[in-house]
Amino acid sequence: MSETGSERQLNDGDLVRRTQRGSIEAFDELVTRYRKGMYRLAFAMTQRHESADDLSQEAFVQAFRRIRQLKSPDSFAAWLRKILVNLCIRYASKARPVSLEDDEAEMPTSESTAALAEKNLMRRNVREAILQLEPEARAVVLLHYIEGLKQSEIAEVLGCPIGTVWSRLNSARAKLRERLGDLMGQGGDV
Amino acid sequence: MSKEMDCSEVKSLMARYLAGELDEETRRRVEEHLRDCPDCRQDADPDDELGRVLGESVSDDPPGDYWDDYNDKLRSRVRGAVAMSWRMGCLPGGLLGLIGGGLIWGAIRVWLSFGHGLAGVQPDWLRSLLGIALLVIVGGGLGIIGGLVIMRTTTRGLPEYERDETSLKHTIARNPLCRWTFVSLFMLAHLGVSAFLAFGSMQRLFMPGWVAWPLRVLLFIGLASIIPAYYRWITGYLDGRDVHAEWVRKSIRERLTAQPLSIITALLLLATGIWQVGMSRHERAPSECTYRAEVLFSNGDTRSAVSILKSGIRKYGDRIRILDCYRQLGEIYEETGHPAEARDTYRAGIRAYEHLVAHPKPYDRKQDRLWMLGDAADLYIELGDNKSAFHVSTVRLQMDPDDAENIYFVASDYARAGYKAEAKALYTRMTREFPNNPLAGFAKDDLKRLH
Numbered sequence: 048m049s050e051t052g053s054e055r056q057l058n059d060g061d062l063v064r065r066t067q068r069g070s071i072e073a074f075d076e077l078v079t080r081y082r083k084g085m086y087r088l089a090f091a092m093t094q095r096h097e098s099a100d101d102l103s104q105e106a107f108v109q110a111f112r113r114i115r116q117l118k119s120p121d122s123f124a125a126w127l128r129k130i131l132v133n134l135c136i137r138y139a140s141k142a143r144p145v146s147l148e149d150d151e152a153e154m155p156t157s158e159s160t161a162a163l164a165e166k167n168l169m170r171r172n173v174r175e176a177i178l179q180l181e182p183e184a185r186a187v188v189l190l191h192y193i194e195g196l197k198q199s200e201i202a203e204v205l206g207c208p209i210g211t212v213w214s215r216l217n218s219a220r221a222k223l224r225e226r227l228g229d230l231m232g233q234g235g236d237v
Numbered sequence: 238m239s240k241e242m243d244c245s246e247v248k249s250l251m252a253r254y255l256a257g258e259l260d261e262e263t264r265r266r267v268e269e270h271l272r273d274c275p276d277c278r279q280d281a282d283p284d285d286e287l288g289r290v291l292g293e294s295v296s297d298d299p300p301g302d303y304w305d306d307y308n309d310k311l312r313s314r315v316r317g318a319v320a321m322s323w324r325m326g327c328l329p330g331g332l333l334g335l336i337g338g339g340l341i342w343g344a345i346r347v348w349l350s351f352g353h354g355l356a357g358v359q360p361d362w363l364r365s366l367l368g369i370a371l372l373v374i375v376g377g378g379l380g381i382i383g384g385l386v387i388m389r390t391t392t393r394g395l396p397e398y399e400r401d402e403t404s405l406k407h408t409i410a411r412n413p414l415c416r417w418t419f420v421s422l423f424m425l426a427h428l429g430v431s432a433f434l435a436f437g438s439m440q441r442l443f444m445p446g447w448v449a450w451p452l453r454v455l456l457f458i459g460l461a462s463i464i465p466a467y468y469r470w471i472t473g474y475l476d477g478r479d480v481h482a483e484w485v486r487k488s489i490r491e492r493l494t495a496q497p498l499s500i501i502t503a504l505l506l507l508a509t510g511i512w513q514v515g516m517s518r519h520e521r522a523p524s525e526c527t528y529r530a531e532v533l534f535s536n537g538d539t540r541s542a543v544s545i546l547k548s549g550i551r552k553y554g555d556r557i558r559i560l561d562c563y564r565q566l567g568e569i570y571e572e573t574g575h576p577a578e579a580r581d582t583y584r585a586g587i588r589a590y591e592h593l594v595a596h597p598k599p600y601d602r603k604q605d606r607l608w609m610l611g612d613a614a615d616l617y618i619e620l621g622d623n624k625s626a627f628h629v630s631t632v633r634l635q636m637d638p639d640d641a642e643n644i645y646f647v648a649s650d651y652a653r654a655g656y657k658a659e660a661k662a663l664y665t666r667m668t669r670e671f672p673n674n675p676l677a678g679f680a681k682d683d684l685k686r687l688h
Contacts, residue, residue, distance in 0.1 A: 086299060094295070104311050108314055169290075169294065173290060173295060177295055192291045192292065227287075
């Protein structure tokens with residue numbers, strides 16, 4: 048890695064403050080720290096590599112352009128996540144429904160053992176079920192289960208009351224359980 | 238022990254339970270229920286089976302070499318986005334400048350052609366300066382408002398964060414040219430307002446010059462001393478700092494110690510303003526009497542008109558505009574067939590004039606003195622003392638020998654007093670030197686009549 052040691056030792060707040068003063072290297076370090084998490088969340092929301100790539104980068108671009116407005120530099124991670132989630136919701140509301148077949152073809156499936164095939168089937172069902180949720184409900188579920196956020200934190204990210212988060216989470220859970228009921232039973236046995 | 242909760246009751250409390258908003262007793266009862274009820278527990282527990290299934294399925298790693306050039310790609314994308322926003326900023330910025338500049342230019346033209354608003358301000362350089370300051374405020378302010386309207390219109394319908402991104406504020410903040418223009422316009426506007434408050438709006442201070450001028454300068458310095466704080470406030474606003482916290486929420490004591498000059502200026506402004514309003518009403522009182530008397534007389538109420546003028550003369554005898562009351566009262570007497578009273582009134586007017594000349598006030602304005610001399614000439618002419626009328630008119634001419642209006646009125650007083658040669662000379666000078674003045678036409682007609 049070519050980053051200087053000084054940047055790598057700094058905490059997020061210091062890196063943000065350096066970026067606010069115009070340091071590209073500091074922003075580079077922030078990107079390196081958060082790119083994987085951002086990609087993971089964007090992929091979970093869109094289930095497409097191209098979209099996850101585009102949206103995660105767009106979130107960083109917007110973060111860079113608006114970083115002077117960030118008033119508490121230590122909360123960079125939450126702020127960045129907020130930007131990404133809102134981008135994803137906007138993208139998902141506009142984008143045509145994703146066909147998983149196209150996407151699936153790109154995935155490495157060379158090892159076609161029976162266990163792997165079964166696992167792939169389960170993944171597919173779960174991903175389809177997730178994509179069928181409304182974008183806001185999808186965001187609530189993923190922030191809750193994948194990112195491990197509390198409901199109050201989700202309300203903060205989405206800018207809605209905690210009661211809305213709770214009802215969205217409950218109805219999304221009910222829908223997912225209905226669609227994945229069998230799989231979840233299997234999952235318990237594995 | 239309190240009654241046990243049922244599932245519907247627990248469900249209704251769940252959102253507040255998860256947010257940690259319940260009081261201790263209710264929370265304990267909800268938890269008691271959750272211990273015994275697997276259905277409700279599933280609602281309350283985020284780490285259930287579903288989480289495990291989702292965690293295994295919805296994530297995926299990108300192709301192996303994906304991260305190698307991620308930061309480089311991102312960097313060029315950031316650069317492109319910033320350059321794009323700069324280009325986008327040029328359009329509204331340019332429009333803003335054009336509108337503001339056009340308005341300023343137009344307003345200057347209007348001002349030069351018809352600008353009588355500051356006509357009484359002396360000296361000339363101060364009048365020009367005030368005119369320009371006023372136009373910068375008007376033109377700049379309108380330019381900014383126009384730019385805002387354009388930006389609001391062009392960004393309507395965009396999603397909220399994009400609207401925020403392309404908002405006028407952020408465009409101005411990012412684009413150095415726009416930023417510089419915006420900040421300097423505000424600074425200039427502030428300077429203009431300061432100059433107007435100090436030198437313009439109170440151009441006739443009812444005080445002797447040696448008090449008035451230092452006071453004006455002090456007011457200007459005090460008002461202008463806010464500029465550094467003002468600059469911090471504007472740039473803070475553009476950079477998205479919490480200017481409210483930095484600037485407004487200071488305690489009164491902090492403010493007093495930080496800006497003593499501004500506080501003194503504010504108090505001075507207030508005191509001067511009160512003094513001005515009071516004095517201006519005081520000085521205007523005779524004119525109000527003549528105005529009211531004129532309205533009453535033209536409505537046929539001669540008695541009230543005469544009584545108002547008499548009481549005006551009694552109360553405001555020492556004020557520079559009082560001769561107007563004498564003149565009007567005399568005219569009313571003449572028109573109603575009381576020539577003796579009219580002559581007495583004119584004579585009393587002359588005495589008042591002599592008193593005013595002997596006791597000049599340090600704050601008397603040149604314009605008012607000219608009018609006083611004009612009224613005195615009228616009074617002498619009515620009394621048939623043409624020589625004194627000529628003398629007074631000459632004094633008036635010497636007071637402001639190069640003003641077209643003054644020349645014209647002195648010429649007509651000369652003519653009425655029978656000094657035709659002098660009147661002709663002045664009328665001729667008027668038509669030759671001020672051919673574009675509206676009074677030049679009248680001067681030509683008067684000249685013909687004299688021939």
